[in-house]
Ligand SMILES: NC(=O)C1=CN([C@@H]2O[C@H](COP(=O)(O)OP(=O)(O)OC[C@H]3O[C@@H](n4cnc5c(N)ncnc54)[C@H](OP(=O)(O)O)[C@@H]3O)[C@@H](O)[C@H]2O)C=CC1
């Protein structure tokens with residue numbers, strides 16, 4: 001059994017991790033951390049987990065965790081993770097970090113968007129955990145920067161098409177929609193019921209912190225500078241994410257080639273499903289699953305490619321991908337604990 005701990009278990013992605021680990025055939029849950037709920041039983045915070053092993057929440061203590069577990073999931077805010085991760089890595093404990101702290105290769109790129117990095121020495125060895133595209137490097141990694149939810153939904157369809165030069169790296173647009181759980185469990189003005197339920201619209205237009213994360217990966221894939229216009233929207237649903245992406249095909253690229261390429265990259269991938277012609281995903285198709293569903297349409301006259309990609313922000317966009325990363329790191333079946341649907345419609 002792989003012994004696990006979840007730091008930040010009282011948050012939304014923390015809860016998803018507890019559910020996944022509790023149903024995983026090869027893992028045991030040894031500790032859950034929370035500051036605000038320390039001393040409380042996990043099932044008192046989340047009554048839906050009654051009947052599962054209930055642990056008492058403790059504050060984060062790296063040495064205590066390192067004595068007990070093989071891997072720690074950090075479901076913590078940015079900045080907090082970078083303070084905790086080095087202590088675990090020093091004790092040879094594997095880390096899957098759900099925050100943005102270990103997603104960038106370069107501290108300067110991180111610092112331009114977030115804040116000064118206090119563990120930048122780990123950026124060289126941390127691996128961007130986009131499972132389908134970085135599997136070989138994830139295998140040997142001690143620390144994973146689990147991708148953001150918007151980047152996951154945008155990168156999975158675009159990376160193969162850019163690598164194979166089927167679309168132009170210029171003028172890419174992603175119009176993306178997220179459920180409110182994407183903002184975490186803490187209350188804020190934009191996410192309380194009255195606001196989120198009525199005020200559908202874009203936010204952080206032109207300055208969302210995921211744009212540089214996405215561009216870094218796309219630029220590497222294309223081998224040249226990529227420009228993406230990314231506009232996120234908050235929609236009044238609890239969970240789910242859809243990105244509608246517009247790209248220009250490169251001269252001569254036909255629908256057949258696009259389809260053949262995506263099929264070739266993903267036909268053996270259990271969690272990426274390329275939909276048949278004229279089929280497009282919506283949030284309900286992927287809710288409760290670790291899947292990214294991708295449909296597309298090519299306007300033959302304009303050469304404009306319209307791609308629709310859907311994920312569950314809390315699963316493939318966070319906790320599901322984190323468990324998939326752990327499965328790869330420990331070289332067990334990549335689907336373990338993930339090949340079921342949590343909340344079917
Ligand atoms: N929600 C989503 O869809 C996605 C989230 N992410 C990322 O995953 C991480 C977790 O997100 P999410 O679960 O939504 O966030 P939540 O706000 O729901 O939960 C955050 C957790 O972190 C703990 N925490 C907050 N501040 C501190 C601190 N200073 N020290 C120790 N623990 C702290 C909180 O616990 P307590 O207050 O009890 O200590 C809580 O358990 C974030 O980095 C987020 O950006 C990534 C992809 C998608």
Ligand SMILES: CC(=O)N[C@@H](CCC(=O)OP(=O)(O)O)C(=O)O
Nearest residue numbers: 098099100148149150178182183
């Ligand atoms: C709806 C909402 O607020 N979403 C979050 C993204 C959540 C996520 O994927 O990512 P991180 O791990 O990078 O925080 C946002 O726009 O900041």
